[in-house]
Amino acid sequence: MFSTYDEAIFWIESRLMLGIKPGLMRMEWLMERLGHPERKLKAVHVGGTNGKGSTVTFLRSILEQAGYETGTFTSPYIEQFNERISINGQPISEAEILELVNVMYPLVMELEDTEYGGATEFEIITAMAFYYFAEIHPVDIAIIEVGLGGRLDSTNILQPLLSIITNIGLDHVRILGTTHKEIAYEKAGIIKQGTSLISAVSQLEAQEVIFQHAKKQESAVYLLNDQFTILDHISIDSGEKFTWQYEDITIQDISISMYGKHQTENASLAIMAAYLLQEEHSLRITEQQLREGLKSAYWPGRFEMVSQNPVVILDGAHNEEGITALTAELDKRYYEQKIKIIFSALGDKSLEKMIARLDSVADKITFVTFDHPRSTTAENLYNLSTLKNKHIAEDWQQTLTEELRSLEENEILVVTGSLYFIKQVKALLKEMLIST
Structure with a gap:
């Protein structure tokens, strides 16, 4: 007991x-x-x-x-x-x-x-x-x-x-x-x-x-x-x-x-x-x-706009259907702005199709790894992307800090992927936005 x-x-x-x-x-x-x-x-x-x-x-x-x-x-x-x-x-x-x-x-x-x-x-x-x-x-x-x-x-x-x-x-x-x-x-x-x-x-x-x-x-x-x-x-x-x-x-x-x-x-x-x-x-x-x-009604981590100035969106799009919904919304609402994405995922998903959809809307993608037994590597995600402006980062916390601080007026930041990743990101992101 x-x-x-x-x-x-x-x-x-x-x-x-x-x-x-x-x-x-x-x-x-x-x-x-x-x-x-x-x-x-x-x-x-x-x-x-x-x-x-x-x-x-x-x-x-x-x-x-x-x-x-x-x-x-x-x-x-x-x-x-x-x-x-x-x-x-x-x-x-x-x-x-x-x-x-x-x-x-x-x-x-x-x-x-x-x-x-x-x-x-x-x-x-x-x-x-x-x-x-x-x-x-x-x-x-x-x-x-x-x-x-x-x-x-x-x-x-x-x-x-x-x-x-x-x-x-x-x-x-x-x-x-x-x-x-x-x-x-x-x-x-x-x-x-x-x-x-x-x-x-x-x-x-x-x-x-x-x-x-x-x-x-x-x-x-x-x-x-x-x-x-x-x-x-x-x-x-x-x-x-x-x-x-x-x-x-x-x-x-x-x-x-x-x-x-x-x-x-x-x-x-x-x-x-x-x-x-x-x-x-x-x-x-x-x-x-x-x-x-x-x-x-409010549900955290689902196209959650955690900041409006700058625009920062948190979305637990953890499978192909979720990524499709996310990219459709980004394409509709933010087609005039540059979209920066930080992405991490579990290895048992349809990653090639998911990343292809992200490639279609992103101006920059940074692939990261997070602490979970089923998490895939940033390198694996990177290799599936065809976007020219793609990057690998081993430390997602540092990457999040740098991307947030460097956002310009015509840019938005989207952090997406596994809900387990979103769970780890959310508390840190809130602290960072409060101090920004």
């Missing part, structure tokens, strides 16, 4: 050595020993390749504005570990993390001696979140983000009120499959019997898989650009504005503070979820509460 928060976090992070172990056996064992907290939750389950965290945030903000105490479970964290388990957007306390770990530790030790083997870091944190939202601090509703895939993800022991699949892209292909169809099969695993599904999946072959699974589960499907649509989208200085339409319902001039067309899609999923929570589960949400919730 542990007496301090730091000891508890050290133990949790030590479980990373077990890696990823798909399957629900260990979670089912833990839930039984904890009295099945997952069965006590009113939850929305959110899967997909990109946009999960933003969709969670939009929906949480709407529900919070409507007066519902809302728990969220998300990953990875950007600023502090505790934010993975939050209430109304506020991370739980260090004392509560310590309490949860001391509940989990003896069970995890016992589980290791069973045929199922040791629980992973993610399984432990998932169990902590379910137990917290059900037993320690019961919430009106919990929004649970899938960790990886869906079918065999630790969170998939839930029986949610609604399921959401944001989109499907070719990420984690070594685990989930190499085609959109194969990945869709894994994502569709979160569809539950008689539970409505909301989705922004766009590929026809992936949609077919989703529809087949939903039909077997007798689940209604609400698909973006089919059952509900986005109209009149425009980008504004403070974010995006659009109209949302479903059947005879039209909500005009919705404003969000997150940047990018893709964020209007994530917001539209949250609107559809809010509507179904009213229609199917008797929640009460006014249009004004919905508007205010969408406008105030």
